[in-house]
Amino acid sequence: MTSASPENQMNHAGVSQGLQARAPSLWKKLLSHRLFMTGATLLFFMLLLALFADLIELRPPEKMQVRLRFKAPDFPYPLGTDNYGRDIYSRLIHGARLSLAIGFAVALVTGIFGTLIGVSAGYFRKLDGPLMRLMDALMAFPAILLAIAIAAALGPSALNAVIALSVVYTPRTARIVRSTVLVVRETDYVQAAKSCGARDLWIVWRHVLPNSLAPLIVQLTFIFAYAILAEAILSFLGVGPPPPTPTWGNMIAEGKDYLREASYICFFPGLAVALTCLSLNLLGDGLRDVLDPRLRVQIG
Numbered sequence: 679m680t681s682a683s684p685e686n687q688m689n690h691a692g693v694s695q696g697l698q699a700r701a702p703s704l705w706k707k708l709l710s711h712r713l714f715m716t717g718a719t720l721l722f723f724m725l726l727l728a729l730f731a732d733l734i735e736l737r738p739p740e741k742m743q744v745r746l747r748f749k750a751p752d753f754p755y756p757l758g759t760d761n762y763g764r765d766i767y768s769r770l771i772h773g774a775r776l777s778l779a780i781g782f783a784v785a786l787v788t789g790i791f792g793t794l795i796g797v798s799a800g801y802f803r804k805l806d807g808p809l810m811r812l813m814d815a816l817m818a819f820p821a822i823l824l825a826i827a828i829a830a831a832l833g834p835s836a837l838n839a840v841i842a843l844s845v846v847y848t849p850r851t852a853r854i855v856r857s858t859v860l861v862v863r864e865t866d867y868v869q870a871a872k873s874c875g876a877r878d879l880w881i882v883w884r885h886v887l888p889n890s891l892a893p894l895i896v897q898l899t900f901i902f903a904y905a906i907l908a909e910a911i912l913s914f915l916g917v918g919p920p921p922p923t924p925t926w927g928n929m930i931a932e933g934k935d936y937l938r939e940a941s942y943i944c945f946f947p948g949l950a951v952a953l954t955c956l957s958l959n960l961l962g963d964g965l966r967d968v969l970d971p972r973l974r975v976q977i978g
Contacts, residue, residue: 707968714964720957724950728775731768739768740922748940760929760943761936769924770946776919777906777926778954780840784905785898787844788851793887793894795848796855801863801882810856813849821846825908829917836919839912843905854897858890865889892969899962903955910951926951 708714727734736754743763751758757766799809816824828842862868863886871881906926912918913927914934921928926947933943 704968708964711964711968713960713967717957717960717962717964720953721961724774724778724954724957727771728778731771731775735765735768735771737765737768739764739772739924741765748936750940751942757946758940758942760932760940766929766943766946769929770926770950773924773926773929773947774950774954776836776923777909777951780836780843780909780919780925781902781906783840784843784847784909785902787840788847788901789894789898791844792848792851793855793890795852797859797882797887797890799852800856800859801878801886806856809852813852816845816849817853821904822908822911825912826915826917829912834917834920836923839909839918842912843908846908847901847904851894851897851901854893855890858893859886862886862889896962896966896969899958899965903958903962906958907951907955910947 736756741764743759746755746759746763747761749755749759749763755765755767757770760766760769795809795813799806799813825842825846828845829838832838832841868881868885871885909918909925910927910930913925914931916931918927919925921932929947930944933940933947936943
């Protein structure tokens with residue numbers, strides 16, 4: 679078989695050894711990168727709140743106590759109560775679970791389909807035109823308006839929010855992957871594999887895709903942040919996960935009418951959205967600095 683030829687084995691072994699040799703150096707640079715570590719710490723804290731929300735909640739997030747409505751932050755309500763007397767702290771940490779889950783799902787779906795489309799368009803020349811014109815057509819619409827239109831057509835739910843945001847952000851991921859594949863496709867080791875008779879799918883799997891992952895990983899961290907912010911917008915407008923399920927977006931939407939009486943109802947979920955998006959952007963900036971060869975000299 680062509681995949682077992684000595685030339686291909688030596689080529690793949692060289693790439694694998696290079697990646698293995700670089701891995702400790704990359705981890706060392708990531709751990710010493712201030713932006714990356716700051717973002718990772720903030721994100722880890724948010725993930726802990728989401729994962730252990732059932733254990734650290736003070737009371738059920740949907741429990742209403744009308745007599746305690748608009749209670750200012752104080753013991754035993756550290757973040758106060760909303761217009762229904764529900765504990766904002768409990769709703770905030772449970773909202774973190776759903777908001778982060780939606781953001782992660784959008785990043786995962788976008789990564790899968792964006793990679794498939796980007797690799798197909800970048801490596802197979804005949805598919806480049808049709809696929810990229812379709813991606814350009816989707817990108818012609820403002821991202822958030824297209825997401826609102828799709829979510830409104832499908833109906834308010836967490837799944838439909840994931841579908842709408844995945845449709846919006848897949849073209850952006852596909853173009854990033856395609857641009858990388860166009861460069862990798864012309865490298866010497868890919869041309870050598872072709873000259874040895876290796877099949878296209880084997881080349882894509884063993885050479886093109888692994889060497890296109892760095893910009894994809896960086897892009898997905900930003901997509902994660904965009905998805906969390908966009909989900910908050912969809913929920914605020916009533917086309918995201920419907921109440922009483924707590925998400926950061928519908929918490930802000932429910933508190934917008936009471937800004938004068940209890941501004942903290944909107945402040946705390948808004949702060950959570952800002953900190954989470956900030957952590958993911960810092961994480962992405964750190965990954966970009968370390969993985970981008972053009973910047974490696976500046977931080978090495």
